[in-house]
Amino acid sequence: MTESEQGRAAPDTADVVIIGAGPAGLVLGNLLLRRGVDCVVLERAGRDDVAHRARAGFLAPNTVRILQRHGLAEGLGRRGREHGVCEFRTEDGRFRIDYRQFGTGDPHTVYPQHELVADLLDHYLDGGGRIRFDTEAVAVADADGPAPTVTVRDGEGRPDRWRARYVAACDGRHGAGRRSLPPGSVRHHHRDHGVTWLGLLAEAPPSLDAVGYATHPRGFAGHMARSADITRYYLQCPRDTRADDWSEDRVWDELDLRMRAPDYGPLRRGRVIQRSAVPLASDVIEPLRHGALFLAGDAAALISPSAAKGANLAVLEAEILADALTGALTQGDPSGLDRYSERCLAHIWRAQEFSHWMIRLLHRLPDPEGTAHFQERLRSARMAALRDSAPQRHWFAENYTGI
Secondary structure, three states, X not given: OOXXXXXXXXXXXXXXXXXXXXXXXXXXXXXXXXXXXXXXXXXXXXXXXXXXXXXXXXXXXXXXXXXXXXXXXXXXXXXXXXXXXXXEEEOOEXXXXXXXXXXXXXOEEEOOHHHHHHHHHHHHHHOOOEEEOOEEEEEEEOOOOOOOEEEEEEOOOOEEEEEEEEEEEOOOOOOHHHHOOOOOOOEEEEEEEEEEEEEEEEEOOXXXXXXXXXXXXXXXXXXXXXXXXOEEEEEEEOOOOOOOOOOHHHHHHHHHHHOOHHHHOOOOOOEEEEEEEEEEEEEEEEOOEEOOEEEOHHHOEEOOHHHOOHHHHHHXXXXXXXXXXXXXXXXXXXXXXXXHHHHHHHHHHHHHHHHHHHHHHHOOOOOOOOOHHHHHHHHHHHHHHHHHOHHHHHHHHHHHHOO
């Protein structure tokens, strides 16, 4: 472990213990570190794994502004690419929306999440931040008292404990933060959308200069560029599909069919280097605070990837929480902590609503009530409105890029 990883404070105490070294945890750690707040990040994976976990890659305009505001945007400024066009392919043809011409006029920035995390990690360590890799948080105790603790175990299973004044759980929906919430202390909202995607990362150049959304009787297909040589694809598949059930030939043939390659041009094929089965689900905890324990990122809310909001919500929540913790610890002002949950949930529910709209726009959903034809006609009407109505395009652009 390097000197910068060891840090300056006692090895088992910190004013803020942050669980998880994803976008939420590392943005929070960087902001607290720069404001002189003693913090430590606990991460169950090793450093190489943290820096190379492939995730989403669409940064909202507000996310870019947050990173720029705090001096964390050097990498995305050099390597990120602005993107502002969607192409929809349907049974009725195709149409494109340059969403920079609608709504607020802002584009996305395409920047792979693992590169952003690597940037944030370098900033944090270069600034003297403390982080413990290969350290799994097991439970948070005494969060309703003045001195919460985080029980951990290292990579060899040895137990330890960290003492804190506040704990920020940025460790996902199955992490120690959520597991440690007392029964009855929060309301848990969950919705299974009944749709599964086969998520694919292909070693192939993009085939479109746009994000591609294709609807087809066999199911949805999606195309999202990640870099000049890497493209992410999605294929709707049966719920019980395992990630490795489909051969590469079947994957590419199905993508060709659903994206109507014979009509609009062939896809540029390449080796599939990563695949996963992704059940589309929405999940929200209310409130996002229990005493001195705060939830952020996927620990606060899980959102389907249909609208690319997850990492963007995580960065926004981290900034709000950093401001609140700084006020409480350096100025004795707890008002930001008291408002944290309400402020974040307003953004979370807005993102959930748009994500739900996208799911209904792009998929033939399960039909337990026998209304498939009616639902399909509604979906067709939504798509036609998006194609033909300028006000609808303004609404789409504002919500697609907003957070």
